Amino acid sequence: xxxxxxxxxxxxxxxxxxxxxxxxxxxxxxxxxxxxxxxxxxxxxxxxxxxxxxxxxxxxxxxxxxxxxxxxxxxxxxxxxxxxxxxx
Numbered sequence: 001x002x003x004x005x006x007x008x009x010x011x012x013x014x015x016x017x018x019x020x021x022x023x024x025x026x027x028x029x030x031x032x033x034x035x036x037x038x039x040x041x042x043x044x045x046x047x048x049x050x051x052x053x054x055x056x057x058x059x060x061x062x063x064x065x066x067x068x069x070x071x072x073x074x075x076x077x078x079x080x081x082x083x084x085x086x087x088x
Contacts, residue, residue, distance in 0.1 A: 054079055 009017070052060070055076065062072040 058075055061067050
Protein backbone atom coordinates (compact mmCIF):
# COMPACT_ATOMS: atom_id res chain seq x y z
CA UNK A 1 0.00 0.00 0.00
CA UNK A 2 2.95 2.25 0.49
CA UNK A 3 3.83 2.38 -3.26
CA UNK A 4 0.26 2.70 -4.53
CA UNK A 5 0.74 6.12 -6.16
CA UNK A 6 4.42 5.80 -7.00
CA UNK A 7 4.29 3.73 -10.19
CA UNK A 8 5.26 6.52 -12.57
CA UNK A 9 8.06 5.88 -15.04
CA UNK A 10 10.66 8.61 -15.14
CA UNK A 11 11.98 10.22 -18.34
CA UNK A 12 14.89 7.79 -18.45
CA UNK A 13 12.47 4.90 -18.03
CA UNK A 14 10.48 6.03 -21.06
CA UNK A 15 13.69 6.41 -23.03
CA UNK A 16 14.88 2.93 -22.05
CA UNK A 17 11.51 1.38 -22.94
CA UNK A 18 11.44 3.17 -26.31
CA UNK A 19 15.02 2.21 -27.16
CA UNK A 20 14.32 -1.37 -26.12
CA UNK A 21 11.22 -1.54 -28.32
CA UNK A 22 13.10 -0.13 -31.34
CA UNK A 23 15.95 -2.61 -30.79
CA UNK A 24 13.46 -5.49 -30.42
CA UNK A 25 11.69 -4.71 -33.70
CA UNK A 26 15.00 -4.11 -35.50
CA UNK A 27 16.13 -7.56 -34.35
CA UNK A 28 12.87 -9.16 -35.54
CA UNK A 29 13.04 -7.47 -38.96
CA UNK A 30 16.73 -8.37 -39.39
CA UNK A 31 16.06 -12.00 -38.49
CA UNK A 32 13.13 -12.16 -40.94
CA UNK A 33 15.20 -10.66 -43.77
CA UNK A 34 18.06 -13.08 -43.14
CA UNK A 35 15.72 -16.07 -42.96
CA UNK A 36 13.94 -15.24 -46.20
CA UNK A 37 17.05 -14.17 -48.07
CA UNK A 38 19.31 -17.13 -47.26
CA UNK A 39 17.14 -19.94 -48.74
CA UNK A 40 16.65 -18.02 -51.97
CA UNK A 41 20.42 -17.85 -52.41
CA UNK A 42 20.81 -21.56 -51.73
CA UNK A 43 18.31 -22.51 -54.46
CA UNK A 44 19.72 -20.07 -57.00
CA UNK A 45 21.72 -21.87 -59.69
CA UNK A 46 25.44 -21.25 -59.70
CA UNK A 47 26.51 -19.06 -62.56
CA UNK A 48 29.59 -17.23 -63.69
CA UNK A 49 30.57 -13.78 -62.59
CA UNK A 50 28.03 -11.17 -63.50
CA UNK A 51 29.09 -8.29 -65.66
CA UNK A 52 31.27 -7.93 -68.70
CA UNK A 53 34.36 -10.05 -69.26
CA UNK A 54 37.83 -8.53 -69.13
CA UNK A 55 38.00 -8.66 -72.94
CA UNK A 56 34.72 -6.75 -73.19
CA UNK A 57 35.94 -4.10 -70.75
CA UNK A 58 39.15 -3.73 -72.70
CA UNK A 59 37.24 -3.42 -75.99
CA UNK A 60 34.97 -0.76 -74.45
CA UNK A 61 38.00 1.26 -73.29
CA UNK A 62 39.48 1.01 -76.78
CA UNK A 63 36.18 2.06 -78.36
CA UNK A 64 35.93 5.09 -76.05
CA UNK A 65 39.47 6.12 -76.99
CA UNK A 66 40.87 5.70 -73.48
CA UNK A 67 43.65 3.44 -74.79
CA UNK A 68 45.34 3.23 -78.18
CA UNK A 69 45.48 0.27 -80.57
CA UNK A 70 48.97 -0.77 -79.51
CA UNK A 71 48.02 -0.69 -75.83
CA UNK A 72 44.79 -2.58 -76.59
CA UNK A 73 46.63 -5.36 -78.43
CA UNK A 74 49.32 -5.58 -75.73
CA UNK A 75 46.72 -5.88 -72.95
CA UNK A 76 44.63 -8.35 -74.93
CA UNK A 77 47.69 -10.54 -75.51
CA UNK A 78 48.49 -10.33 -71.80
CA UNK A 79 44.96 -11.43 -70.91
CA UNK A 80 45.15 -14.40 -73.26
CA UNK A 81 48.67 -15.33 -72.12
CA UNK A 82 47.63 -15.75 -68.51
CA UNK A 83 44.27 -17.37 -69.28
CA UNK A 84 41.27 -17.56 -66.98
CA UNK A 85 41.85 -17.66 -63.23
CA UNK A 86 41.94 -21.15 -61.76
CA UNK A 87 39.70 -22.23 -58.89
CA UNK A 88 41.29 -23.84 -55.85
